[in-house]
Amino acid sequence: MAARLSVVVRTGGAAVSGLLPVSRPLSRRRPGPFNPQRSTHGVRSSLYEHVREGYSDKPELDMRAVCEETHKVIANVESRKGELRGDDVGKIVAVWQQLQAVKKEISELEQEKRSISQTVRELVSQHDKKTVADCLQKGREIRHRLNQLYLTETDLDEEHYSRALRLPNSTHPDVPVGDESQARVLETFGQKPEFDFKPRGHVELGEELGVIRQRHLSHVTGHRSYYLWGMGARLQTALQNFALDILQQRGFIPVVVPDMLKAAVFEGCGMQPNAHRCQVYSLDPTRFPDLNLAGTGEVGVAGYFMDHAVNWKDLPIRSVCCSTCYRPETDTGRETWGLYRVHHFNKVEMFGVTADETGEESAQLLEEFVSLQKEMFSTLELHCRVLDMPTQELGPPANRKYDIEAWMPGRNSYGEISSGSNCTDYQSRRLNILYEREDGSLQYAHTVNATACAIPRMIISILETHQNKDGSVRVPQALKPYLGLDVIEKPKSTPLKYIGPNQARRPPRPGPKPR
Numbered sequence: 036m037a038a039r040l041s042v043v044v045r046t047g048g049a050a051v052s053g054l055l056p057v058s059r060p061l062s063r064r065r066p067g068p069f070n071p072q073r074s075t076h077g078v079r080s081s082l083y084e085h086v087r088e089g090y091s092d093k094p095e096l097d098m099r100a101v102c103e104e105t106h107k108v109i110a111n112v113e114s115r116k117g118e119l120r121g122d123d124v125g126k127i128v129a130v131w132q133q134l135q136a137v138k139k140e141i142s143e144l145e146q147e148k149r150s151i152s153q154t155v156r157e158l159v160s161q162h163d164k165k166t167v168a169d170c171l172q173k174g175r176e177i178r179h180r181l182n183q184l185y186l187t188e189t190d191l192d193e194e195h196y197s198r199a200l201r202l203p204n205s206t207h208p209d210v211p212v213g214d215e216s217q218a219r220v221l222e223t224f225g226q227k228p229e230f231d232f233k234p235r236g237h238v239e240l241g242e243e244l245g246v247i248r249q250r251h252l253s254h255v256t257g258h259r260s261y262y263l264w265g266m267g268a269r270l271q272t273a274l275q276n277f278a279l280d281i282l283q284q285r286g287f288i289p290v291v292v293p294d295m296l297k298a299a300v301f302e303g304c305g306m307q308p309n310a311h312r313c314q315v316y317s318l319d320p321t322r323f324p325d326l327n328l329a330g331t332g333e334v335g336v337a338g339y340f341m342d343h344a345v346n347w348k349d350l351p352i353r354s355v356c357c358s359t360c361y362r363p364e365t366d367t368g369r370e371t372w373g374l375y376r377v378h379h380f381n382k383v384e385m386f387g388v389t390a391d392e393t394g395e396e397s398a399q400l401l402e403e404f405v406s407l408q409k410e411m412f413s414t415l416e417l418h419c420r421v422l423d424m425p426t427q428e429l430g431p432p433a434n435r436k437y438d439i440e441a442w443m444p445g446r447n448s449y450g451e452i453s454s455g456s457n458c459t460d461y462q463s464r465r466l467n468i469l470y471e472r473e474d475g476s477l478q479y480a481h482t483v484n485a486t487a488c489a490i491p492r493m494i495i496s497i498l499e500t501h502q503n504k505d506g507s508v509r510v511p512q513a514l515k516p517y518l519g520l521d522v523i524e525k526p527k528s529t530p531l532k533y534i535g536p537n538q539a540r541r542p543p544r545p546g547p548k549p550r
Contacts, residue, residue, distance in 0.1 A: 079197065080193075080196055080197045080200050080302065081297070081298035081299045081301070081302050081308060081325070082094065082196070082200060082298075082299045082302040082303055082465060083193060083196040083197060083200070084299070085297065085299035086196075090299070091299070091342050091466075091467060092342070093196070094196070094200065094303075094464055094465040094466075094467070095464050095467075095479070096199050096200070096202070096464060096465075097460075097464070098131050101124070101127065101128060101131070101199075101202070102128055102131065102132070105124060105125070105128055108124050108202070109121040109124045109125075111203065111205060111206050112124055112202070112203065114206065114213075114426040114427070115203050115206075115426055115427060115429065115431070116214075116426075116427040116428075117201075117203070119202070119203070123198065123201075124202075126198060127195070127198045127199050127202065130191060130194050130195050130198060131199070134188065134191040134195050137184055137187050137188045137191060138188065140184060141181065141184050141185070141188060144177050144180060144181050144184070145181065147177060148174060148177045148181070151170050151173055151177070152174070154170055155170045155171065155174075158170065200302065200465065201431070203305075203429070203430075203431040203432075204429075204431065204432055204433060204434045204459060204461040205434055205459070206429065206434060206435075207398075207434050207435040209423070209435075210423065210425065210426055210429070210435055211423060211424075211425040211426070212425060212426050213426065213427060214425060214427045214428070215424075215427070215428050218422040218423065218425055218428070218438070219422065219425075220420055220421070220422055221420075221421045221422065221423055222420065222421050223419065223420040223421075224412075224413055224418075224419055224420075224421075225412065225416065225417050225418040225419055226416075226418055227418040228442070228444055228500050228501075230444065230502075230504075231504070234499060234502060235499075235502060235506070236373070236445030236446065237373060237374060237443075237494065237495040237499050238372065238373045238374075239445075240498045240499070240502055240508065241267065241374075241494075241498060243506050243525060244266065244267075244498075244506065244507075244508065244523055244524070244525055244526070245265055245266075245267075245526040245528070245530060246263060246264055246265060246266045246267030246270065246523070247261060247262070247263060247264075247267055247494075248262040248264060249261045249262075249372065249373070250533070251533050254535075257378070258378075259364060259376065259377045259378045260377065261374060261377060261491075263494075266518075266523050266526075267494070270494055270497070270514075270523075271381060271490050271494070272517070273514050273517035273518050274383075274488050274490055274493050275357050275381065275383055275488065276517055277411075277415075277488070277513060277514060277517060278355075278357075278383040278411060278487045278488040279355065279357060279383060281407070281410070281411055282353075282355045282383075282385065282407070282487060285353075285407070286353065287353050287355045287385070288352075288353070288354060289355070289356075290335075290339060290354055290355075290356050291356070292329070292335025292336055292338075292339070292356045292358050293329070293335055293338075294328055294329055294358065294359060294361070295318065295323075295326045295327065295328060295329070296326070296327060296329055296334055297325050297326065297327075298315075298317075298325050298327055300334055300337065300338040300341065300466070301315060301327060301334055302465070303337065303341065303462060303465035303466035304333060304334050304337050304432060304465075304466070305430060305431040305432030305433075305458070305461060305465075306330075306334075306431075314330060314362060314363055314364075315327045315328070315330060316328040316330075316361045316362075316363060328361035329358065329360065329361065330360050330361055330362045331358075331360050331382065331384060331484075332356035332357070332358035332360070332382060332383075332384035332386070333384055333386055333484040335356060335358060336354050336356055336384070336386040337386070337462055337466055337468070337482065338466075340466070340480075341466040341467060341468065342467045343467075343468065343469075344469040344470055344471045344477055345388060345469070345470045345471070345480065346470070346471055347390060347470050347471060347472050347473060350388065350389055350390045350396075350470055350480075351387055351388065351389035351390070351396065351400055352387060352388040352389075353385065353386075353387050353400075354385065354386045354387065354388075355383060355384060355385045355386070355487055356383070356384050356386070357381065357382070357383045357384075358381070358382065358384070359380070359381055360379065360380055360381070360382050361378065361379050362377075362378060362379075363378065364376055364377075364378060373495070374491035374492070374494060374495055375450060375492060375495060377491055381490040382486060382488065382489045382490060383486075383487040383488040383489075383490075384486060384487060385404050385407070385455075385483075385484065385485045385486070385487050386482070386483070386484050387400045387404065387483040387484070388463075388468065388470075388480050388481070388482055389481050389482075389483065390470055390478070390480065390481070391459075391460060391478060391479060391480065391481050392478075396481060397457045397458075397459055397481035397482070397483050398457055400457075400481075400483045401435065401437070401455055401456070401457040401483050401485070404455050404483060404485035405421065405437050405439075405455050405485065407485075407487070408439055408453050408455065408485060408486070408487065409421070409439070411488065412439065412441065412452070412453075414511070415493070415496075415511045415514070416500070416501070416511045416512070417441045417442070417452075417496050417497075417500055418442040418500070419439050419440060419441045419442070419452070420439070420449060421437055421438075421439055422437065422438045422439070422440065423435075423437060424436040424438050429456075430456070432456065432458040433456040433457065433458055433461075434456075434457050434458065434459045434461070435456070435457045436454055436455065436456040436457075437454065437455045437456075438451050438453070438454045439451070439452055439453045439454070440452065441496040441500075442496075442500070443495055443496060443499050443500075444499045444500060444502075445495075445498075445499040446499075450492065450495065450496075451492070452489060452492045452493060452496060453485065453486035453487070453488075453489060454485065455483070455484065455485030455486070456483065456484055456485070457481070457483050458481070458482045458483065458484065459481050459482075460480070460481055461482075462482045463479045463480045463481065463482055468480050468482065497511065497514075503522075506525065507522050507523060507524045508522065508523040509522055510523060
């Protein structure tokens, strides 16, 4: 049940050729050890530490646009949700300009040092000792100044990345501005269910059918956890296979992704694993340094492409992974009961890598992913609506995001079951995901991600939408081949009986075994 399966593909047929590792000249090494725990500019950057330790090249952020269109960047930051504010943008620009001034002075002094070295070699052959001595003294002064500048450059470089990496992506001009109340409904599809009885929620239905258990688990797994039993487990497997089959028929290639990844990959995807009230589970750093549990398969697939170039002939690459996702959910007290907001769940996730030649490739791929979502949810006979999400709901990496919400009769409201985001070159610039053109030149790719099937919320939607008056649940036609039945009914076996403490009437414990 916990196996991770994923898929990757390109239009037109043949399997994707091997990825090429990206190699660039290494930056100048600086004297002195790098302390990864040092952070004088707020949240430390795991991605920058990753670079300093030699694992990856520096992220190529588009600072020219930030400096030339600072007012637009400030407006974009102010429209987003997060700790970064407009005043921070000014500081980012100031630090960047200081860094460029130091780099320029270093370049000029290094050129002067080389020139002096050449002059000294020529003067030695002429036996001009006095001029040689003057040149050597000048060279020593330059070396002393360079050593100071190297340290300054290192400090400014660290400060620049610790600040600039927190900038969000640009925002598509058609995105609504504001909080979630400003989401724009683009369309609805599927027939809204009608009942001649009061519909029940998924927890009540699931408990009566013996497919969901959440009670008496606080001492076993803690809160926001659950078991799927019998037909519940089979329903999860059916939904996973249903989504994977559809996507593989469309040419997606499967990928198995790790559950544990380095913090640099999370940060490159636009998450902050070192931030306060972090939404990432971290393993014990004394035993497993810098390993975190993925909250979405998107991170694992992005890590697959990190520091590699794709051949342009293989674009666009379409991928899907089925993985277990782990989320602390520490920022909300909502939905404390049921499967809507839980600490662990399985999810089938689409991930795409595309070119950036016309500027429209990633937008077109996002529309394609959303079309696939609509097809799958329609086939499962759900009533849904598509939302164009506003700026405060985008998250740092998204240029545009569409959510799909299904009608959940037990809640008497819509609930999110999927999302899809166009991240343009935000992730690729941080993770060095490129493609190689026909002439051999490299260009930053664009990335797109979208949910194919979030299992718990899909189970909620199916149980509540297709429930019958007697508590049974009709199986959608598309899932019948996977489940082998038409209706999910109450099990014939007797449910487990809780015999633990804290109950009014507790059955007597067994006595000593007779000898």
